[in-house]
Amino acid sequence: xxxxxxxxxxxxxxxxxxxxxxxxxxxxxxxxxxxxxxxxxxxxxxxxxxxxxxxxxxxxxxxxxxxxxxxxxxxxxxxxxxxxxxxxxxxxxxxxxxxxxxxxxxxxxxxxxxxxxxxxxxxxxxxxxxxxxxxxxxxxxxxxxxxxxxxxxxxxxxxxxxxxxxxxxxxxxxxxxxxxxxxxxxxxxxxxxxxxxxxxxxxxxxxxxxxxxxxxxxxxxxxxxxxxxxxxxxxxxxxxxxxxxxxxxxxxxxxxxxxxxxxxxxxxxxxxxxxxxxxxxxxxxxxxxxxxxxxxxxxxxxxxxxxxxxxxxxxxxxxxxxxxxxxxxxxxxxxxxxxxxxxxxxxxxxxxxxxxxxxxxxxxxxxxxxxxxxxxxxxxxxxxxxxxxxxxxxxxxxxxxxxxxxxxxxxxxxxxxxxxxxxxxxxxxxxxxxxxxxxxxxxxxxxxxxxxxxxxxxxxxxxxxxxxxxxxxxxxxxxxxxxxxxxxxxxxxxxxxxxxxxxxxxxxxxxxxxxxxxxxxxxxxxxxxxxxxxxxxxxx
Amino acid sequence: xxxxxxxxxxxxxxxxxxxxxxxxxxxxxxxxxxxxxxxxxxxxxxxxxxxxxxxxxxxxxxxxxxxxxxxxxxxxxxxxxxxxxxxxxxxxxxxxxxxxxxxxxxxxxxxxxxxxxxxxxxxxxxxxxxxxxxxxxxxxxxxxxxxxxxxxxxxxxxxxxxxxxxxxxxxxxxxxxxxxxxxxxxxxxxxxxxxxxxxxxxxxxxxxxxxxxxxxxxxxxxxxxxxxxxxxxxxxxxxxxxxxx
Numbered sequence: 001x002x003x004x005x006x007x008x009x010x011x012x013x014x015x016x017x018x019x020x021x022x023x024x025x026x027x028x029x030x031x032x033x034x035x036x037x038x039x040x041x042x043x044x045x046x047x048x049x050x051x052x053x054x055x056x057x058x059x060x061x062x063x064x065x066x067x068x069x070x071x072x073x074x075x076x077x078x079x080x081x082x083x084x085x086x087x088x089x090x091x092x093x094x095x096x097x098x099x100x101x102x103x104x105x106x107x108x109x110x111x112x113x114x115x116x117x118x119x120x121x122x123x124x125x126x127x128x129x130x131x132x133x134x135x136x137x138x139x140x141x142x143x144x145x146x147x148x149x150x151x152x153x154x155x156x157x158x159x160x161x162x163x164x165x166x167x168x169x170x171x172x173x174x175x176x177x178x179x180x181x182x183x184x185x186x187x188x189x190x191x192x193x194x195x196x197x198x199x200x201x202x203x204x205x206x207x208x209x210x211x212x213x214x215x216x217x218x219x220x221x222x223x224x225x226x227x228x229x230x231x232x233x234x235x236x237x238x239x240x241x242x243x244x245x246x247x248x249x250x251x252x253x254x255x256x257x258x259x260x261x262x263x264x265x266x267x268x269x270x271x272x273x274x275x276x277x278x279x280x281x282x283x284x285x286x287x288x289x290x291x292x293x294x295x296x297x298x299x300x301x302x303x304x305x306x307x308x309x310x311x312x313x314x315x316x317x318x319x320x321x322x323x324x325x326x327x328x329x330x331x332x333x334x335x336x337x338x339x340x341x342x343x344x345x346x347x348x349x350x351x352x353x354x355x356x357x358x359x360x361x362x363x364x365x366x367x368x369x370x371x372x373x374x375x376x377x378x379x380x381x382x383x384x385x386x387x388x389x390x391x392x393x394x395x396x397x398x399x400x401x402x403x404x405x406x407x408x409x410x411x412x413x414x415x416x417x418x419x420x421x422x423x424x425x426x427x428x429x430x431x432x433x434x435x436x437x438x439x440x441x442x443x444x445x446x447x448x449x450x451x452x453x454x455x456x457x458x459x460x461x462x463x464x465x466x467x468x469x470x471x472x473x474x475x476x477x478x479x480x481x482x483x484x485x486x487x488x489x490x491x492x493x494x495x496x497x498x499x500x501x502x503x504x505x506x507x508x509x510x511x512x513x514x515x516x517x518x519x520x521x522x523x524x525x526x527x528x529x530x531x532x533x534x535x536x537x538x539x540x
Numbered sequence: 541x542x543x544x545x546x547x548x549x550x551x552x553x554x555x556x557x558x559x560x561x562x563x564x565x566x567x568x569x570x571x572x573x574x575x576x577x578x579x580x581x582x583x584x585x586x587x588x589x590x591x592x593x594x595x596x597x598x599x600x601x602x603x604x605x606x607x608x609x610x611x612x613x614x615x616x617x618x619x620x621x622x623x624x625x626x627x628x629x630x631x632x633x634x635x636x637x638x639x640x641x642x643x644x645x646x647x648x649x650x651x652x653x654x655x656x657x658x659x660x661x662x663x664x665x666x667x668x669x670x671x672x673x674x675x676x677x678x679x680x681x682x683x684x685x686x687x688x689x690x691x692x693x694x695x696x697x698x699x700x701x702x703x704x705x706x707x708x709x710x711x712x713x714x715x716x717x718x719x720x721x722x723x724x725x726x727x728x729x730x731x732x733x734x735x736x737x738x739x740x741x742x743x744x745x746x747x748x749x750x751x752x753x754x755x756x757x758x759x760x761x762x763x764x765x766x767x768x769x770x771x772x773x774x775x776x777x778x779x780x781x782x783x784x785x
Contacts, residue, residue: 107567175584179577184567232717238603
């Protein structure tokens with residue numbers, strides 16, 4: 001149908017069609033779409049848990065759910081959102097879709113392993129849902145011992161297995177990206193001609209392959225202690241629960257950078273595209289991704305400031321944590337410098353990217369509060385921490401994810417969405433987000449602890465504000481989902497380069513691309529973001 | 541040997557520029573790129589394996605540092621002879637593995653099949669010895685999960701050992717998990733070698749195309765090296781330090 005507007009060549013979406021062709025596909029673009037569908041489902045599930053939390057916190061008394069149920073709500077919210085939404089979000093969707101195209105190649109280095117990673121993700125996700133169905137999990141997403149190994153009566157083993165399997169999916173994605181970026185680049189595409197999104201994904205992949213195996217073995221030890229009764233962390237015989245915390249955070253702190261670094265990569269692309277300008281300080285932005293990945297491995301101890309860690313270790317971790325602000329600031333200043341005197345156009349991706357910069361700024365700066373030893377003693381385990389990491393992970397990572405989805409949607413689906421609704425959605429999400437989480441900074445500073453289902457009366461006003469904001473936030477996400485789905489059938493047909501952007505994906509492929517991406521072999525002769533380059537930018 | 545390997549690579553290089561080699565996957569430019577990608581892929585995978593075992597070694601180091609006496613007395617219950625036999629077996633298997641890869645590079649099907657069978661044989665021997673070791677631990681009630689009584693049965697020689705609730709359990713937990721995961725890797729390795737054996741038998745590997753057998757070999761050597769660390773750490777160090785108890 002619609003042959004008069006169909007592209008000259010059959011796109012990857014139409015090439016052998018049918019359920020089996022999709023479920024057995026080795027095409028990185030189709031796998032990206034499979035991931036996009038599955039992570040959206042998990043985002044909705046995680047959102048439902050959040051809804052339960054916010055309803056309970058409307059009133060000071062624990063009246064909507066029992067304390068046990070509340071424990072399960074915030075635990076499952078964390079497990080689902082972190083392991084099944086945030087960690088795969090950008091790498092597995094935009095990364096899978098774009099990295100081979102940005103590298104000028106036909107596919108990732110190991111297409112079958114790429115498909116395997118999606119299946120592992122689905123198996124892990126199914127186990128996570130099974131854990132919910134069999135009574136949920138109440139340990140917090142952190143699985144802290146000895147509660148998780150000895151006391152908890154909930155589905156700890158199944159949930160740990162779910163995270164364990166999902167971890168291998170993440171390892172395989174990172175592994176595939178690293179080999180692809182090293183070995184599959186098109187002729188002429190040197191490291192310093194790569195788009196910054198690829199650099200950010202490379203740094204992320206390093207964290208994935210170095211960190212994830214450690215959480216895998218740690219969860220395996222928890223499962224062994226719980227099911228086989230092999231004591232590893234059991235204090236009764238001299239085992240050390242703090243060892244668990246070290247091993248856990250050795251992955252789980254770098255995991256924060258698995259969530260935010262790809263977002264930074266997206267923002268670098270978007271900032272250059274909406275400013276029609278070469279990114280300011282390309283090499284600095286590229287290397288700051290690596291710096292964040294490396295420093296990210298040296299700061300896990302800031303989660304143990306009050307866990308009987310040596311004060312000297314605490315000092316060192318505190319200082320290194322503050323150092324992470326340096327490469328983060330390098331990025332933020334370079335983005336601002338790129339927009340300065342750029343030809344910024346106010347298209348929907350611009351809204352998302354500016355929203356990201358505002359929220360990431362607040363999230364990053366409040367991270368410095370928590371990195372400060374003395375202040376952390378006051379703020380630890382309060383809503384201040386909750387607000388801080390939501391500003392990074394939801395404000396930062398999800399804004400960037402949605403910004404990237406809006407920017408590349410025409411390329412991925414071949415359709416345009418309604419601009420005005422997209423802008424409205426960005427504004428709703430931005431304002432709803434701030435209304436949800438800014439009050440939590442105040443609550444935390446006033447001393448409201450996290451993870452309780454009831455609280456003193458004086459905290460109610462701010463909690464109502466937070467729940468009200470969450471409603472707007474939910475509406476913003478819902479609106480976004482509705483018009484994106486609508487656009488699949490009804491949206492205008494997208495040209496090859498609707499934004500007039502530079503990059504192999506815009507200039508050398510149609511929308512949506514063919515199965516093997518390019519009509520002819522790619523040879524790269526210019527740096528990335530060559531907006532000022534010789535002659536006019538050719539559209540389409 | 542160096543000569544034949546080099547010429548094997550050179551032939552692969554030439555083949556890439558002519559018409560496509562039947563084993564060249566569509567998304568690679570040539571056979572060189574395909575081989576480089578799979579080799580790098582295996583190295584990256586082995587890095588993840590190092591981090592995976594790294595968590596266990598971290599736990600080992602910490603507890604060994606905290607409980608040197610418990611470590612010494614517990615490791616004296618391990619069977620050094622069996623551990624030593626397995627070490628020799630694995631080193632031999634690495635040699636036959638290298639020879640199998642070389643046979644592929646010089647195009648000898650007979651060599652590949654023979655050396656792969658030898659490698660699988662050594663791997664299986666390792667697992668059989670490991671089985672007897674584990675069985676011994678079960679008989680002596682040294683398995684933590686099954687009501688480990690460090691108070692040994694009456695006929696047991698080491699009657700002077702501490703009882704339930706002691707840190708020796710940490711040692712045996714780590715012993716079983718570390719050697720158990722290693723043994724699991726051996727099982728995977730043997731399965732991999734069986735696939736390689738079938739492919740080698742069918743003449744799939746040539747001097748132009750030997751990537752799968754080479755990267756499987758990398759994996760095999762890695763699993764051997766893990767054992768080279770486990771053997772002294774679990775069996776020897778404690779036996780040495782605990783000589784006086």
